[in-house]
Amino acid sequence: MRRARLCEIQVTLAITRQATACQIPLPCPAYMRVGKCYTVNGMPREERPVNERLDPALVDAFAGVFLNARDYYAEQLEDGSYVARKSFIAQADLEQHLRGQRTLGAYALDSQNQARWLCFDGDEDGSWVQLKTLALALASQGQPTYLERSRRGGHLWLFFDTPLPGRLVRRFGRGFLGQSDLNLVKEIYPRQDKLQTGPGSLVRLPLGVHKKSMRRYGFVMLDEQPLAPTIRDQLALMATPETIAGAFVRQYVATLPEAPPPYEPRPLRVLFAGDGEQLSDRIKRAVFVPEFVSQYVDLDGRGRGLCPFHDDHRESFAVSREHNFWSCFAQCGEKPHGGSVIHFWQKMRRDVYGLDGNFVPTITELAQILRLEH
Ligand SMILES: [Zn+2]
Numbered sequence: 001m002r003r004a005r006l007c008e009i010q011v012t013l014a015i016t017r018q019a020t021a022c023q024i025p026l027p028c029p030a031y032m033r034v035g036k037c038y039t040v041n042g043m044p045r046e047e048r049p050v051n052e053r054l055d056p057a058l059v060d061a062f063a064g065v066f067l068n069a070r071d072y073y074a075e076q077l078e079d080g081s082y083v084a085r086k087s088f089i090a091q092a093d094l095e096q097h098l099r100g101q102r103t104l105g106a107y108a109l110d111s112q113n114q115a116r117w118l119c120f121d122g123d124e125d126g127s128w129v130q131l132k133t134l135a136l137a138l139a140s141q142g143q144p145t146y147l148e149r150s151r152r153g154g155h156l157w158l159f160f161d162t163p164l165p166g167r168l169v170r171r172f173g174r175g176f177l178g179q180s181d182l183n184l185v186k187e188i189y190p191r192q193d194k195l196q197t198g199p200g201s202l203v204r205l206p207l208g209v210h211k212k213s214m215r216r217y218g219f220v221m222l223d224e225q226p227l228a229p230t231i232r233d234q235l236a237l238m239a240t241p242e243t244i245a246g247a248f249v250r251q252y253v254a255t256l257p258e259a260p261p262p263y264e265p266r267p268l269r270v271l272f273a274g275d276g277e278q279l280s281d282r283i284k285r286a287v288f289v290p291e292f293v294s295q296y297v298d299l300d301g302r303g304r305g306l307c308p309f310h311d312d313h314r315e316s317f318a319v320s321r322e323h324n325f326w327s328c329f330a331q332c333g334e335k336p337h338g339g340s341v342i343h344f345w346q347k348m349r350r351d352v353y354g355l356d357g358n359f360v361p362t363i364t365e366l367a368q369i370l371r372l373e374h
Contacts (some may be wrong), residue, residue: 055236060091066206067106072087072089074106076105077211082354089104103205114165118173119203143248146227167193172249176252177313207234207235299317303318304318310328324340327339341366346362
């Protein structure tokens with residue numbers, strides 16, 4: 001497929017600019033029928049996959065934009081959760097994703113803790129409008145972004161011209177959220193500054209089918225019209241998205257207040273319990289919550305920090321040395337808004353890593369991390 005030329009018309013917003021170019025009718029081979037693939041609100045309808053090959057160079061470029069590693073990946077299950085697959089992600093896997101036969105996830109950080117993109121995620125009522133506000137705030141500074149519908153709201157994607165440290169990218173994202181005072185956009189991917197255990201957080205790779213809703217969600221413009229009329233056309237655009245310069249990110253972050261000093265953990269207190277005690281009780285007694293949590297959350301000297309479970313710019317997260325628990329003022333924990341190390345790890349597994357957050361796999365993994373026999 002020929003890619004439409006950009007920029008024949010000068011417009012202010014990069015998102016509008018690309019879309020304007022794509023409205024030129026293209027001789028699109030019928031993976032999806034041009035112009036008839038979307039409902040009025042810009043959400044793509046289900047389409048019939050055909051056996052025609054997608055352009056391998058485009059698929060490869062698309063993978064290069066979204067995937068930080070090619071030797072492992074995540075796959076979405078029917079309940080919407082993900083499993084990690086430790087194998088090379090091949091062209092055929094990506095084609096199956098784009099045809100809606102399987103659904104893959106894109107990890108947000110590479111093994112060097114670098115990110116090629118940032119994704120704001122909003123899934124509450126009203127968050128879609130806030131994502132658009134954010135897109136406009138960035139566009140007013142000449143920075144391109146891409147709006148994608150999702151099951152309960154949407155994503156706003158930013159692509160960088162060079163891989164950037166996760167910590168820098170997250171400070172940039174939090175800075176923009178705080179500056180615009182957008183309280184409903186609660187998550188920024190990557191969700192960690194750096195990897196601690198496992199491959200970290202992930203976002204559903206765009207242009208596939210969400211396994212839970214069985215719907216395909218495309219990229220749209222600010223007026224809700226599709227960014228391009230078909231998934232095949234959207235693939236062509238997203239294979240070479242407009243990017244934000246690393247220099248702009250660094251300059252912006254330099255204007256933000258200094259990050260708080262790191263929390264100094266005390267040595268791990270290991271208390272040995274009697275034989276009859278439940279594994280969960282042994283774990284709770286073995287772990288000093290401030291010390292454990294500080295491996296995953298930057299805490300200041302008071303034990304306060306940015307909550308990993310919502311996109312926090314008010315340091316809502318706190319640990320208590322005295323009571324050995326954590327809490328979040330935005331009510332991320334169990335009542336009374338906090339919890340034990342087990343609850344922390346359940347939420348990390350479920351919300352940050354996209355893994356099964358049920359009790360048994362959580363305590364099994366914690367016992368392994370803590371090297372407790374069971
Ligand atoms: Zn929270």
